[in-house]
Amino acid sequence: MSANSRLTIAAHALAWIGLYQRQGHEVATSEQIATSANTNPVVIRRLLGELRRAGLVESRRGAGAGWSLARELGTMTLLDVYEAVEPGPLFAMHRTTPDQGCVVGYGIQPTMQSIYEGIEETLRHELARVTLEDVLRDVLAAPR
Amino acid sequence: MSANSRLTIAAHALAWIGLYQRQGHEVATSEQIATSANTNPVVIRRLLGELRRAGLVESRRGAGAGWSLARELGTMTLLDVYEAVEPGPLFAMHRTTPDQGCVVGYGIQPTMQSIYEGIEETLRHELARVTLEDVLRDVLAAPR
DNA sequence: TTAGTTGCAACTTTCATTGTTACGACTGTG
């Protein structure tokens, strides 16, 4: 599966902003976050832009600009983040329509679709059980 | 998420072979399955090759060659298929190592890793609940 | 006014999957 790292990077960014704010800073810049995540600031801005549309963060422009949390980390779950940054479904159907004249080709897509929907629902429940507060706590608890 | 269709196509192929055998045929060819799935026979042979390594199907060479099930559909779950055809993890880490000098950069990977492992375990349980017999039954029950 | 940062478009790079072609290996049938 060609997994992408969007969820991971988004969680990283949120935890970073949250910690930075707890240290007394107002806003964090995409440059700082990109340095921590070892990637390009534009990648971070794109991701945070999606999180802003989902109401998880806010941005300020101009000098002394940057990003801040729109809600407490404890009220944000990985499901919120997942829905903000992951567009498509977990499993894909055939890239081309299967032979509709064949019994299997005809019935396979609705069948798999319904199975996949159930599985994705379970996945959502799992993601909803973890808050970003949990993530930050675990991050800080990592042994040095 | 760039979902791929390997699990879907593999389930399609297994259901097709299973149904074909119930109609009294010994083996199914990659050509026939490819026609039903509307793809290339080599794609099917590659996938079935992975399923053979996992002990789900058998192949016969020479004239009158083709593929047959190694086990009953009722004893095969989507988890068996998933493990046979999906190599990587569901979610990826950063593509480059995050800044190990940063507290978040240092702790984020172990943290997310452990969360993802729990989620994948749940996913496996869900996949294990569905047999290929279930899939074929649903496929045949699709309204015309 | 200036410096620092976001917002965003456009493009390139990278990578996995899928699709395609080609051909040797194998084996049942006549």
Added chain:
DNA sequence: CACAGTCGTAACAATGAAAGTTGCAACTAA
């Protein structure tokens, strides 16, 4: 034994998504 049909597999092209990069206009605190 020759032949036809199919698998097994390598090599390569095509496709598409994500990530990385560059450039610059817009904005705003100082």
